[in-house]
Amino acid sequence: MKFIPTTLEGCYIIEPKIIKDERGYFMESFNENTFQKGVHQDVHFVQDNQSFSTKGVLRGLHYQTGIHAQAKLVRVLQGEVLDVAVDIRPDSLTFGQHISVVLSGENQRQFFVPRGFAHGFLVLSETATFFYKCDNFYNKDSEGGIMYNDEQLNIDWQFPATELVISEKDHLLPTLENAKCAQ
Numbered sequence: 001m002k003f004i005p006t007t008l009e010g011c012y013i014i015e016p017k018i019i020k021d022e023r024g025y026f027m028e029s030f031n032e033n034t035f036q037k038g039v040h041q042d043v044h045f046v047q048d049n050q051s052f053s054t055k056g057v058l059r060g061l062h063y064q065t066g067i068h069a070q071a072k073l074v075r076v077l078q079g080e081v082l083d084v085a086v087d088i089r090p091d092s093l094t095f096g097q098h099i100s101v102v103l104s105g106e107n108q109r110q111f112f113v114p115r116g117f118a119h120g121f122l123v124l125s126e127t128a129t130f131f132y133k134c135d136n137f138y139n140k141d142s143e144g145g146i147m148y149n150d151e152q153l154n155i156d157w158q159f160p161a162t163e164l165v166i167s168e169k170d171h172l173l174p175t176l177e178n179a180k181c182a183q
């Protein structure tokens with residue numbers, strides 16, 4: 001398993017070791033020992049989530065606040081997405097900066113998004129099944145978010161804005177400036 005550091009401290013792109021033979025392939029999709037050594041953090045996952053979406057669906061940008069903050073290890077089981085993490089750690093030198101990475105069932109890449117980041121993704125393929133591990137439980141009352149097209153973030157979603165499918169809840173998200181994390 002290869003852990004590739006990114007420009008945002010604590011965020012890693014992970015490439016699992018795929019062992020192929022005449023039957024197909026085998027890989028360790030998660031191994032706590034390897035993972036903790038790879039990201040240099042003591043992370044314990046407690047919840048797995050899975051969602052299915054069609055082309056143009058954009059979920060995000062989401063985070064949970066305070067003691068309910070979540071680190072996420074995300075990947076795509078089928079299809080292709082553009083996955084985005086935004087640094088919202090108030091004291092971070094890279095506050096407001098983001099990373100985009102294409103994750104697909106084909107490239108088998110994973111993305112580790114630590115606590116203190118907002119996270120979202122956009123489906124580039126006809127459909128996509130998205131899977132992620134979280135190191136803290138879902139807590140509805142601590143949900144926070146930032147509008148995907150916030151000018152300050154300036155994220156290139158690489159998709160026509162008119163074809164995006166976004167939940168009612170996500171349409172009401174604040175700008176980074178007005179988000180809870182920036183206060």
Ligand SMILES: Cc1cn([C@H]2C[C@H](O)[C@@H](COP(=O)(O)OP(=O)(O)O[C@H]3O[C@@H](C)C(=O)[C@@H](O)[C@H]3O)O2)c(=O)[nH]c1=O
Pocket residue numbers: 049051059060061062063072119120121138167169
């Ligand atoms: C996230 C979540 C949602 N739910 C419920 C609430 C709601 O009824 C339904 C759908 O919730 P949402 O619209 O928030 O789902 P979704 O927009 O897919 O939310 C997710 O987006 C991505 C980008 C993330 O990073 C995740 O952490 C999560 O926030 O599922 C849970 O029961 N447990 C959970 O952990």
